[in-house]
Amino acid sequence: MRLFAFLIAVSLAVPAAATPDRWRNAWPNTDFTRTAVEFSEIMSGGPPRDGIPALSDPGFIAVDLETRLDPTEPVIAVEFDGAEPRAYPLRYLTWHEIVNDEVAGVPVAVTFCPLCNSAITFDRRVEGEILTFGVSGMLRHSDMVMYDRETESWWQQAIGRGIVGHHMHTDLVTLPTWMESWEEFRSRNPNGLVMDEPGWRRPYGTNPYVGYDSSPRPFLYNGEMPPHDIPPLVRVVRVGDRAWPLTRLAEEGQIEEDGVFLSWTAGQASALDTNRIGEGRDVGNIRVRDGQGADLPHDVMFAFAFHAFWPDGDWMLGQ
Incomplete structure (x- = not known):
């Protein structure tokens, strides 16, 4: 099972x-x-x-x-x-x-x-x-x-x-x-390190939540759904108490708003789609930086979770 x-x-x-x-x-x-x-x-x-x-x-x-x-x-x-x-x-x-x-x-x-x-x-x-x-x-x-x-x-x-x-x-x-994708990381960091496989008996490389991010509702969640007719399992880029829908960022490629610079490029598989993680659909690579080019703390989470923990947060929907 x-x-x-x-x-x-x-x-x-x-x-x-x-x-x-x-x-x-x-x-x-x-x-x-x-x-x-x-x-x-x-x-x-x-x-x-x-x-x-x-x-x-x-x-x-x-x-x-x-x-x-x-x-x-x-x-x-x-x-x-x-x-x-x-x-x-x-x-x-x-x-x-x-x-x-x-x-x-x-x-x-x-x-x-x-x-x-x-x-x-x-x-x-x-x-x-x-x-x-x-x-x-x-x-x-x-x-x-x-x-x-x-x-x-x-x-x-x-x-x-x-x-x-x-x-x-x-x-x-x-x-x-x-x-980001493994290819993106290793291309930028040819002398970098990658975590080795742990010594536990697990089917590493497989996704135990097959099809989860295409589900109509989140698992074990009884709270409110996101506003603005945003599907609950759409990814959003959260910076503080603001959330940019990934659908918008992927369409525009780059967004500069309120001192935050977000960029999207193709090439990262969803870890919550197909059985083999590396074959998941493309959700893209996201970077979030400030005006000086420094990386900012952020998260790429599902819309329902952002709404649950930041019910008064700002949805950055654009025009």
Whole structure:
């Protein structure tokens, strides 16, 4: 049974809303007296705590030694001064969702939530401590709830904010990284590094959510649909509390608005389309920069998720 079908089957057997009483055995060190959200908004996604195993200190190989990735496969590019550029393939993050690493002396969490198509990299330093993140197995608005192993606080991946526990209301620093095709990354960085295949038994390179980004409705989501007749699973480029529909950016190729410069070029496969990730339909490569050409922190997420977490956000629809 495909994982997507398995999650649907499990979700039918899991109560829609959970309470701290159901969670305390699995989360004995989480302070449930501190919460920034309604507990009724949090539900099980199916897998238990660490059922989706986050990674720490991954191995890397030279770009020219990598032979497994298809040219259009998506990777998360992490390019910091003082370190060789690194690519984190979604063929691995789809199955692990979080990679705890250190790049150029910065402890980072490279994250990907398949249900929201949200790929964000965070600085793991919080209040003078370096946190290590895992996958809680919980969802809120269909988005992954992360947890830190040091305090067992719960964190909302899409917004990088503590929602339950000791770190309630604490915001992680989002770093300027982006998704692009493997071919785009290796052409620009012939001396770069790419994350090596983890030592877990997983069918890496395959998509367990076949056809998800063509679905009429998101999985395990009961909130409002996006305004302006925007389909819920259309990708948007989010910068702060503004969202540019990818349909508009792909049509125009380049947009300059409010100090943000967005560009689109063909050549990146959707990780949530076909069984083989590298054969997914072309959703393009997106870069987001400021007026000086510096990369800006951003996300390319589904429209329903943007509306759920930024209900008063600005939709940059153009004329």
